Amino acid sequence: GAVVSQHPSRVICKSGTSVKIECRSLDFQATTMFWYRQFPKKSLMLMATSNEGSKATYEQGVEKDKFLINHASLTLSTLTVTSAHPEDSSFYICSATKGLAGSYEQYFGPGTRLTVT
Amino acid sequence: GQNIDQPTEMTATEGAIVQINCTYQTSGFNGLFWYQQHAGEAPTFLSYNVLDGLEEKGRFSSFLSRSKGYSYLLLKELQMKDSASYLCAVKDSNYQLIWGAGTKLIIKP
Numbered sequence: 132g133a134v135v136s137q138h139p140s141r142v143i144c145k146s147g148t149s150v151k152i153e154c155r156s157l158d159f160q161a162t163t164m165f166w167y168r169q170f171p172k173k174s175l176m177l178m179a180t181s182n183e184g185s186k187a188t189y190e191q192g193v194e195k196d197k198f199l200i201n202h203a204s205l206t207l208s209t210l211t212v213t214s215a216h217p218e219d220s221s222f223y224i225c226s227a228t229k230g231l232a233g234s235y236e237q238y239f240g241p242g243t244r245l246t247v248t
Numbered sequence: 249g250q251n252i253d254q255p256t257e258m259t260a261t262e263g264a265i266v267q268i269n270c271t272y273q274t275s276g277f278n279g280l281f282w283y284q285q286h287a288g289e290a291p292t293f294l295s296y297n298v299l300d301g302l303e304e305k306g307r308f309s310s311f312l313s314r315s316k317g318y319s320y321l322l323l324k325e326l327q328m329k330d331s332a333s334y335l336c337a338v339k340d341s342n343y344q345l346i347w348g349a350g351t352k353l354i355i356k357p
Binding site for chain 1: 289344345350
């Protein structure tokens with residue numbers, strides 16, 4: 132199997148606070164993890180690619196100081212939204228591949244719905 | 249630039265067949281994926297094509313023509329639970345996934 136979990140599934144936070152989202156591969160080692168955000172009725176937008184033990188590669192336009200990504204182990208990556216604002220409210224989804232980024236299938240977590248009030 | 253086009257929305261009848269098209273222009277090609285996404289949920293993998301031709305998997309089939317930059321997802325014997333968005337994604341020469349905006353499929357009884 133290839134199961135990816137995310138925690139929390141939903142979170143509401145106040146503007147100015149920080150929120151951490153965890154992404155775990157439960158039954159495989161994920162060399163590469165990806166973080167996406169998705170606005171209502173829109174497609175997935177890749178935020179960053181994370182390889183275990185190295186710094187994440189951020190997509191153009193994504194603030195790395197605002198969206199902190201840590202991939203400390205082969206089964207865990209975290210995304211921290213710092214100093215959250217209402218415009219950060221979105222559906223955040225992580226995915227993982229079993230090998231390098233060239234591996235053909237990404238396994239998605241169930242997503243985290245972030246609401247910033 | 250890189251671009252993936254698919255219809256925004258389609259409607260079909262329960263029990264019928266529907267074909268969702270996807271055209272792409274990318275820098276290189278290392279495979280095309282179809283994912284299903286129900287509202288409020290993460291995408292789930294449906295199919296992967298890297299060579300030309302048809303891949304059949306139960307009620308779902310996916311076709312690829314690399315020379316035409318074209319793929320389609322064919323859904324047979326539609327069920328109400330097939331109502332979802334269907335995302336086409338292409339892996340480019342850097343093995344980065346380029347996502348289409350998705351096609352919302354509405355199934356009517």
